[in-house]
Amino acid sequence: MLGLPLLAVVLSLLPHTGRAKTVHGSFDSALAWHSRGQHIFTFLFHGEQAVLRVRISNVAAAVGKDAALYLYQDEEWLKMHGNMEEYSCPERLSLAQISIPLNQTEYNYTLPQILSPVAWYAIYVDRYTCLMSYEDPRTDEITFQVTLLNPDAAGNPFDHFGADESGLHEFFFLLVLVYFVAACIYIQALWQTIKKGGPMHTVLKVLSNALLLQVVSALANYLHFSWYAKDGKGAPFIGSVAELCDIASEVQMLYLLLSLCMGWTLSRMKKSQGRPLQWDSTPTSTGIAVVAVIAQVCKSHSLVFFRNLCPS
Secondary structure (H helix, E strand, O other): OOHHHHHHHHHHOOOOOOOOOEEEEEEOHHHHHHHOOEEEEEEEEEEOOOEEEEEEOOHHHHHHOOOEEEEEEHHHHHHHHHOHHHOOHHHHHHOOOEEEEOOOOEEEEEOOOEEEEEEEEEEEEOOOOOOOOOOOOOOOOEEEEEEEEEOOOOOOOOEOOOHHHOOHHHHHHHHHHHHHHHHHHHHHHHHHHHHHOOOOHHHHHHHHHHHHHHHHHHHHHHHHHHHHHHHOOOOHHHHHHHHHHHHHHHHHHHHHHHHHHOOOOOOOOOOOOOOOOOOOOOHHHHHHHHHHHHHHHHHHHHHHHHHHOOOO
């Protein structure tokens, strides 16, 4: 039983792309030349007052390189990357709907009215991006901070959530509230039942542990999105804790379902008193469990991965 949650913990700690809507980093001319544009962000804007706020640290270096951000809507971006061989570097840049020259310390750009939510992609380019061979005599670093804002309910550009994330904060608040009310009603009766023991004792413990992990996950997500709503970054560590608890809860339920599928009984009459819900460790049973856990963890990560995957 210990090996399965441990495997889930290890897999959950694998690095994955962050999705914060206040993006920090540095512009890399070499990367921009290699990829024909350094990808900076992907964001679903909506409404009439969506704002892109850019702040850079080294204006002189940016001006010397003719640095700029190029923004593409989803349709043009997919068209361009679906037929990369058909477009030269200048032609790819000409497909951009918006170009923002980086010639000042801070720049606020209000996007045109967006009737329905649409994904926007931004890349960094400079005078070296479309050269046949890379030659950049300047080594000055240009750091940046990009803040992405959608209009809130009042129409003011204060909402850090993309259109695909709208309502997540409220959802986790309601989920935590439901868990709290349910705990107030059922916790005493559940505790008394577990203390009595009986044929369903182990099952109740497994289910209770899974539910507790779900509660912790919902609370951690609520805290993360509460901070995220304020600064667009949130608390990545707390978000990781929420994901870890969610995976651990799924592993608990998976263990219980595997127990039933492998033919284990829930009755103490047919099993020893000390091991009411256990299996004999064999290569076949262990292999089934490991494959099932890996599939469950991959399922949990796949949505985040594909939503953050950006073509180079």
